[in-house]
Amino acid sequence: MSxxxxxxxxSRSYCHLCAEMEVALGALAEELQFAVEMxxxxxxxxxxxxxxEWVPVLLHGQTELCHYRLEVSKVRDYLSRIG
Known part of the structure; x- marks a missing residue:
């Protein structure tokens, strides 16, 4: 990736799905070398x-990558496409 x-x-503070996605993103961000803004x-x-009602939502600019749960394969595919 360039x-x-x-x-x-x-996300929001009292959302368990948001907390789960934040934790999952931490490991993936380290592996794939992307930054996450909360x-x-x-x-x-x-x-x-x-x-x-859609949170958590993961975005890249205006592109929605996933909501509710982290879709690792979708994020990987997207990041490899924008390379």
């Missing part, structure tokens, strides 16, 4: 309106 991609995890859906009215 550079280090920046993925965004849209964004609190409840702190941004625009994100809340769009993603409220």
């Amino acid at each position: 550079g280090r991609p920046q993925l965004t995890l849209v 964004v609190d859906v409840d702190a941004d009215p625009r994100l809340l309106a769009h993603y409220d």
Whole structure:
């Protein structure tokens, strides 16, 4: 990969699925060399309106990679395509 991609995890503090995805992303980010920015859906009215019941959501820019659960194969495939 050229550079280090920046993925965004849209989540909330009291969400167990969000916590699970954050932990799973930690290991994957280290392996695949991407950065993860955490964004609190409840702190941004625009994100809340769009993603409220969908969190956690993993994004690269405007591209939604997965929600609810980390889809490792989908993230791997996507990162290899944007290479």
